[in-house]
Amino acid sequence: MSPTPATFSSPTAPSSYAWEATDEQVAARYGIPLAEVARFDLNTSPSPPELAVRLLAGGDYGRQLSEYPPSDYRRLVEAAASRYGVGADEVLVGAGADEIIDLIAKAFLPPGGAAVIPTPSYAMYLVDTEQRGATVRSVPRLGAADGFAMDVAAVRAAGRGANIVWLCSPNNPTGLPEPDGAIEALLHGLLVDATESGVEPPAVVLDEAYAEFVGQSLVDLRVGYPRFIVIRTASKAYALAGLRVGFALARPEIIARMAPYRPPGSVSVPSVAIVTEALLDDAVLAENLERVVRERARLASALGSSGWSVGPSVTNFLLVDFGTPAHAGVVAEHLLRRGLVPRTFGRGHPLAHCLRITVRDIDENDRLIEAAGSFGEARS
Ligand code: PMP
Numbered sequence: 001m002s003p004t005p006a007t008f009s010s011p012t013a014p015s016s017y018a019w020e021a022t023d024e025q026v027a028a029r030y031g032i033p034l035a036e037v038a039r040f041d042l043n044t045s046p047s048p049p050e051l052a053v054r055l056l057a058g059g060d061y062g063r064q065l066s067e068y069p070p071s072d073y074r075r076l077v078e079a080a081a082s083r084y085g086v087g088a089d090e091v092l093v094g095a096g097a098d099e100i101i102d103l104i105a106k107a108f109l110p111p112g113g114a115a116v117i118p119t120p121s122y123a124m125y126l127v128d129t130e131q132r133g134a135t136v137r138s139v140p141r142l143g144a145a146d147g148f149a150m151d152v153a154a155v156r157a158a159g160r161g162a163n164i165v166w167l168c169s170p171n172n173p174t175g176l177p178e179p180d181g182a183i184e185a186l187l188h189g190l191l192v193d194a195t196e197s198g199v200e201p202p203a204v205v206l207d208e209a210y211a212e213f214v215g216q217s218l219v220d221l222r223v224g225y226p227r228f229i230v231i232r233t234a235s236k237a238y239a240l241a242g243l244r245v246g247f248a249l250a251r252p253e254i255i256a257r258m259a260p261y262r263p264p265g266s267v268s269v270p271s272v273a274i275v276t277e278a279l280l281d282d283a284v285l286a287e288n289l290e291r292v293v294r295e296r297a298r299l300a301s302a303l304g305s306s307g308w309s310v311g312p313s314v315t316n317f318l319l320v321d322f323g324t325p326a327h328a329g330v331v332a333e334h335l336l337r338r339g340l341v342p343r344t345f346g347r348g349h350p351l352a353h354c355l356r357i358t359v360r361d362i363d364e365n366d367r368l369i370e371a372a373g374s375f376g377e378a379r380s
Helices: 023-030 050-058 062-066 074-084 096-108 124-131 152-159 182-197 252-261 269-280 282-305 325-336 362-373 375-379
Strands: 007-009 091-094 114-119 135-140 164-168 203-207 228-233 246-249 317-321 354-358
Touching (some): 023 325, 074 091, 074 246, 074 269, 096 228, 096 246, 114 124, 114 152, 124 135, 124 164, 152 164, 182 203, 282 362, 362 375
Parallel strands (some): 114 164
Antiparallel strands (some): 007 135, 091 246, 317 354
């Protein structure tokens, strides 16, 4: 097997998550009305399900609002278990997938430990690993021509003696899933290596924040790889990011190991009630998926017609390659001046020459298409 091309970063100064400017900041900086700011940077869905709006407006929470949510989130846990096809003792609730990532790091990553990240991926794996005082083993992904797939052999090699391997499929920000069989092959390799050296295999975390968009989950792999943890969220396909609800799905003993790190009531009473109903309602998901698939194709094709190099995506966002960081920066500024906020990648990031664009609703997408079309004119 080839030696690990991993790089090791110092945990002494934890990285922090870098957001784009807020609506208010964009409006003030570019002198545009607040209502005209459109978020293409957050991979959220533009409008919440009608069911959620109705429950929030008319929900009779009464006395419940002065009380804490049920300490075991029982109805929410049961709804998640039935939606994701696992047992109720295989679900842990958190305030968004972000809190779940934090809980996993606390439960499985000791100070001085190590975590593997196929890079680029979602920024919080790095942030939480560094916050634990653990070492990041960053393994570069293959290139665009290979769908930004992880390098299975290199991730396996880096996984030797590591505490956690952070996987994300479909991956943010590259927009594609790992190839069929890749994650299974990695788990098999990690088990073989751990058995050979007589150590526990690393916990493997598979962040499936965007799994609904491909209609496929690998949660069943927990049967053969006991330290396998899947992350799900209400933020993306369910269009409920503002409610802050996410889940860990894993074998009961893994959930039990994480549970002591869970704050007693980080998910609010309305969030518990609304996400429970949304998970039980097939229409909520179906409507949003239909919109995303339709608008993704239209947006990708229209941006392509303006000369933008749009990568393939199975998710609710597109990765657009502008060749150089400088060109990506100029395009970002052109969009921001129109109140359209793209996701940029900072200097030194492997995708600094790209922008990530969320698929929004028809009106907002039309504004972006118009801005892409006017880019050449604006420059000439
Ligand atoms: N994981 C991935 C891959 C994400 O893209 C995001 C949101 N950008 C999250 C987790 C966080 O999701 P949540 O809103 O559930 O905290």
